[in-house]
Amino acid sequence: MATTDDAHLVExxxxxAExxxxxxxxxxKxxxxxPDGSTATREFIRHPGAVMxxxxxxxxxxxxxxxxxYPMARVMLEFPAGKLDAGEDPLACGRRELLEETGYSAAEWACAGVLHNAIAYSDEGIHIYFARGLRKGEQKLDKGEFLELVIHSAQELDALAARGELTDAKTLIGLLWLQRWQQGAWPLDWQRAD
Incomplete structure (x- = not known):
C-alpha cells in the first residue's frame, strides 16, 4: 500500500498492453x-488469485x-490449493479445493491472511486458510488432475525444508504460519463451518 511518504518510490x-x-x-507489458523521471518497461502476469x-x-x-x-519438471510437495473462480469467496474456494483434491471436509476454518509469492512479476494473491476437524470423504479431482495424498508432521516438513527438498513458497509460508501459531505468536480465529 503506497502512502504519500512513498512518492519517491512509486512508478x-x-x-x-496485454x-x-x-x-x-x-x-x-x-x-x-x-521516480527519477526516466522510463522503463514492466512485464507481469495478472492472476485471478488462489487459496491454499x-x-x-x-x-x-x-x-x-x-x-x-510441469514448469518445474518434477513432483512437488505442497498443501492443497487452487485458483479462485471469478467472484468466488476465498473460503468457499478453500472448502471446494480441500474436498475436490483430498476428499476431506473440515468442521473449523481459520483465515491466516494473504501471501504474494512473486511480487516482481505477478499480482497473484494466495489466501491462506487453516482447516481442522477433518472428515474423510471422496476425492473429486478435476479432469486431468493427478495427485497423491501424503501425511507429514510439522517436524518432518521442517526437516524437508532445511534440506532443500520442500521448496514450494506457499507451503513454506503455511508451515511458517503453523509454527508461529503453535508458538502462540500469530493468532488464528477459528470459525465453525456452516
Whole structure:
C-alpha cells in the first residue's frame, strides 16, 4: 500500500498492453515513468488469485499433496490449493479445493491472511486458510488432475525444508504460519463451518 511518504518510490503507468491471454493468466507489458523521471518497461502476469489450505489432522499431522508441476519438471510437495473462480469467496474456494483434491471436509476454518509469492512479476494473491476437524470423504479431482495424498508432521516438513527438498513458497509460508501459531505468536480465529 503506497502512502504519500512513498512518492519517491512509486512508478507511474504511461501505457499498457496485454500481450497474451490464456485460460486464466494474462501477460501485460507496461511502459512506466520511474521516480527519477526516466522510463522503463514492466512485464507481469495478472492472476485471478488462489487459496491454499493447511489441513490439520486430529493427531496434529498435516495432509499434503504430491503433484507433478510441469514448469518445474518434477513432483512437488505442497498443501492443497487452487485458483479462485471469478467472484468466488476465498473460503468457499478453500472448502471446494480441500474436498475436490483430498476428499476431506473440515468442521473449523481459520483465515491466516494473504501471501504474494512473486511480487516482481505477478499480482497473484494466495489466501491462506487453516482447516481442522477433518472428515474423510471422496476425492473429486478435476479432469486431468493427478495427485497423491501424503501425511507429514510439522517436524518432518521442517526437516524437508532445511534440506532443500520442500521448496514450494506457499507451503513454506503455511508451515511458517503453523509454527508461529503453535508458538502462540500469530493468532488464528477459528470459525465453525456452516
Amino acid at each position: 507511474r503507468q504511461l501505457d499498457s 500481450v497474451y491471454q490464456g485460460q486464466f493468466l494474462r501477460v501485460h 507496461d511502459f512506466v515513468a520511474l 489450505v493447511v489441513p490439520l489432522l486430529d493427531d496434529g499431522r498435516l495432509l499434503l499433496e504430491r503433484q507433478y508441476r
